[in-house]
Amino acid sequence: MNKGLLIVLSGPSGVGKGTVCAALRRRTTDLIYSVSATTRAPRAGEQEGVNYFFKSREQFQDMIARDALLEYAEYVGNYYGTPREFVEKTLAEGKDVILEIEVQGALKVKEKFPEGVFIFLLPPSMAELKQRIVGRGTESQDKIDRRLSVAVDEMNLLSKYDYAVVNDEIDRACDRILAIITAEHCKKERFLHELLGELKSLTTAQNGAER
Amino acid sequence: MNKGLLIVLSGPSGVGKGTVCAALRRRTTDLIYSVSATTRAPRAGEQEGVNYFFKSREQFQDMIARDALLEYAEYVGNYYGTPREFVEKTLAEGKDVILEIEVQGALKVKEKFPEGVFIFLLPPSMAELKQRIVGRGTESQDKIDRRLSVAVDEMNLLSKYDYAVVNDEIDRACDRILAIITAEHCKKERFLHELLGELKSLTTAQNGAER
Numbered sequence: 001m002n003k004g005l006l007i008v009l010s011g012p013s014g015v016g017k018g019t020v021c022a023a024l025r026r027r028t029t030d031l032i033y034s035v036s037a038t039t040r041a042p043r044a045g046e047q048e049g050v051n052y053f054f055k056s057r058e059q060f061q062d063m064i065a066r067d068a069l070l071e072y073a074e075y076v077g078n079y080y081g082t083p084r085e086f087v088e089k090t091l092a093e094g095k096d097v098i099l100e101i102e103v104q105g106a107l108k109v110k111e112k113f114p115e116g117v118f119i120f121l122l123p124p125s126m127a128e129l130k131q132r133i134v135g136r137g138t139e140s141q142d143k144i145d146r147r148l149s150v151a152v153d154e155m156n157l158l159s160k161y162d163y164a165v166v167n168d169e170i171d172r173a174c175d176r177i178l179a180i181i182t183a184e185h186c187k188k189e190r191f192l193h194e195l196l197g198e199l200k201s202l203t204t205a206q207n208g209a210e211r
Numbered sequence: 212m213n214k215g216l217l218i219v220l221s222g223p224s225g226v227g228k229g230t231v232c233a234a235l236r237r238r239t240t241d242l243i244y245s246v247s248a249t250t251r252a253p254r255a256g257e258q259e260g261v262n263y264f265f266k267s268r269e270q271f272q273d274m275i276a277r278d279a280l281l282e283y284a285e286y287v288g289n290y291y292g293t294p295r296e297f298v299e300k301t302l303a304e305g306k307d308v309i310l311e312i313e314v315q316g317a318l319k320v321k322e323k324f325p326e327g328v329f330i331f332l333l334p335p336s337m338a339e340l341k342q343r344i345v346g347r348g349t350e351s352q353d354k355i356d357r358r359l360s361v362a363v364d365e366m367n368l369l370s371k372y373d374y375a376v377v378n379d380e381i382d383r384a385c386d387r388i389l390a391i392i393t394a395e396h397c398k399k400e401r402f403l404h405e406l407l408g409e410l411k412s413l414t415t416a417q418n419g420a421e422r
Contacts, residue, residue, distance in 0.1 A: 158402065158403065162398070162399060163394065163398060163399055164397055164401075164402040165397055175393070176394075179391075179394050180397055182387055183391040183393070183394035186330075186375060186387055187373070188331065188372050188373060188374055188375045192370060195366065198336065
């Protein structure tokens with residue numbers, strides 16, 4: 001049995017990673033969502049263990065010390081990280097895992113899982129991205145300015161990813177991500193091993209028939 | 212504007228390349244079908260200029276001499292080839308082209324278009340492939356034996372391709388091929404150039420705002 005695929009969905013702050021990831025979870029049960037740990041405060045409606053595992057800084061630092069995180073990063077003053085064991089166990093069971101994380105964390109995952117599928121969510125335009133960051137309305141002007149500046153730096157990291165998906169409409173973005181996952185399951189590497197056995201048996205049968 | 216994608220659909224004799232390609236053409240008008248030239252006799256129902264351009268050996272050899280073919284190969288006693296100009300012109304217009312060709316021809320195309328998307332159509336099993344070749348019922352036992360032997364050799368060439376698609380059901384095979392094409396349009400390389408310009412303009416605006 002082939003291992004599952006590690007799908008890493010990332011992109012600049014404000015591009016809509018969380019919304020697209022939530023829509024994907026509604027569309028399919030074949031993608032196992034990796035819940036991140038974070039020290040940031042929950043936003044309205046966010047639930048412990050569903051959107052994030054919410055941790056104190058002390059708890060998070062203890063997880064780092066125990067090497068219990070696949071990656072972690074400090075971002076705009078908060079820690080974000082990915083509990084390691086769940087991801088590795090699920091992939092070994094042949095199930096696909098999706099990680100929704102910010103850009104720096106994704107690149108750390110790439111160091112440990114170069115075979116992962118790295119998808120960069122793009123805004124329809126940079127003007128649209130700016131609008132989304134400003135329009136969120138949950139943060140001070142200082143924080144907004146910092147987020148904009150960070151977003152430009154993050155966009156420059158597209159080159160490290162495998163795919164780019166424009167988040168023009170959520171459903172269309174989901175269609176493209178699901179197509180990427182289907183395509184990745186069709187990569188020839190996933191067939192070579194199994195096929196060698198079948199070919200050997202046919203060649204033997206064929207030679208027998210010729211005698 | 213990005214160039215179109217060259218999609219090369221290949222696979223062993225008898226796997227159902229023609230049937231799948233015909234189904235794809237019914238499913239979408241976004242794929243431009245490259246009609247091959249061949250010296251083999253038309254089968255029942257095949258139309259000139261739709262399924263193939265049927266040529267005499269003399270006509271075909273003249274096309275070779277004029278370098279009017281993107282690739283050609285002799286296969287079970289007949290020539291098959293791909294007229295070059297139509298493919299190159301269509302790709303330059305930003306449209307995707309699909310080539311349905313046998314395995315050796317596909318690998319020659321790969322020499323000239325390494326950026327093409329090479330899809331290998333697989334039978335559900337080798338036993339099923341044998342059944343399809345025998346069951347076609349249009350050829351002598353000698354030809355069937357030759358086809359079986361060639362098919363085994365062809366299967367060994369999967370490693371040269373990008374993707375493998377199992378032809379278990381025609382609709383599912385088409386779904387996977389269309390997903391591969393969508394995914395290939397999402398490859399980050401297709402976004403990098405355009406994005407650099409947008410980033411530059413936002414960075415300028417951002418620096419202006421900070422002053």
